[in-house]
Amino acid sequence: MNEHDSEVISGMLSQRGYMEMPEAAPQAHAGADRIADAGADGMADPDIMIINTCSIRDNADQRFFGTLGQLKKIKARKPDFVVCVCGCMMQQEHITTRIRRSYPWVDVIFGTHNIHEFPDMLEELYENRAKADNAKAAATQADSYARAKHEIRSSKDTRVDRVYDDADEIVEGLPAKRLYRHKSFVNIMFGCNNFCSYCIVPYTRGREKSRCPEDIISEVRNLVADGVKEVTLLGQNVNSYRGVDREDRQWDFTDLIYALNDIDGLERIRFMTSHPKDLSDRLIEAFAKCEKLCNYIHLPVQAGSSEVLKRMNRRYTREKYLELVRKLREAVPDMALSTDIRVGFPGETEEDFAQTLELAEEVRYDSAFTFLYSPRPGTPAAEYEDQIPEHVKHERFNRLVETMNRISAEKNAAYVGRVCRVLVDGPDKKASGMLNGRTEEFKLVDFEGPEEITGQTVDVEITESNTFSLRGKLL
């Protein structure tokens, strides 16, 4: 969701004539030093930096404030530099209070509900600066003007700061700048009503709101006309989608899948994330019936013990989850499965954890996002008394990762010798002459081939496998 929000921000700014400098953008792992050094040694030197934040776990919070601290150095060197902060963290009062108090070099603050206002907020900032400059210039001696101008730049006077608790309605028609020409994210709903006891999302993204089905269909048609072959439908809980069309008819998620499956030129449909409690038999059947719906589902289990799931407020049991997996594999024997799975939820016993490992062995996931539980202030679980000590969490986490990786490697090994349809994403960033792409099952495949086939769907024979990817030969 955040990645797509960034695409929208980028799309809106491009429309107003701003230019993106990807080489200056500190990718998530680039580190704060690199940010402070922007402009040095011939590196790209942006005028504006926008930090889109995530609040799911604590380490992102910490990294954000570290990064923000580093930006002060750029401001000192370049007083006109603009620092904008947005995303889920801005929806938390304690975070914005800290920014307002301690980071005076932040110029624009906006939240998840007013992304569409950002370009106007940026213009407002420039107007505020111009006004403040004029006022200062009028009141200040010419010889001290430069110093005064510098002070203005690092003061809070010109800041534009607007964050809303929730959104009244969905804003349609925002442009997005896609990373790939041939594939795109498409938001179908926003927010979440589930209130899993550990999760901050319902507080930062607000209540569930579904887009009108006609708006989604027409967006996908336009994307297809623009060269898109694969769409990934996005939402915190896509299968609780409830759209109302212009004739006042209710659509559920499966209705939407069937309608999108009929769009000529579209080749692949994916979605993320679906909640096990809302995975209907009809949707499972759609995997078999809709040829464009990929044989892959990301179905977060979170934990393998029904007792822990109950305290997480997930509203399914271990047995119910395993039953869903059985049905999915019955409908589509080759169905690939990935999950979100976590250790260290408050009160998790060694026996609970053993059940998580057993479940993973039973399901045999193709891949998994593994997490250490991180208490989020404001969520019920953060207040539970039986928090698990860090060293226990880490020890369990290592065992979990080992198990998940072994299973992934085994699952991938079974692909050797098979021929897969691969949608080519483009040249590999590290190895020259190599391309990569994804199979229908979302497996990453590296192979040799000409750059011109980027965006095409080709046959690749799998020759080697690793834990996280496959290697193949273009046929």
Ligand code: SAH
């Ligand atoms: N809506 C999706 C998940 C969104 S958050 C779903 O319900 O599956 C993505 C993942 O972050 C979650 O699946 C969960 O495993 C993880 N997560 C959420 N809150 C967390 C926390 N407090 N600590 C650690 N991981 C967390």
Ligand code: SF4
């Ligand atoms: Fe968070 Fe649960 Fe909503 Fe997913 S379903 S976003 S884990 S509250």
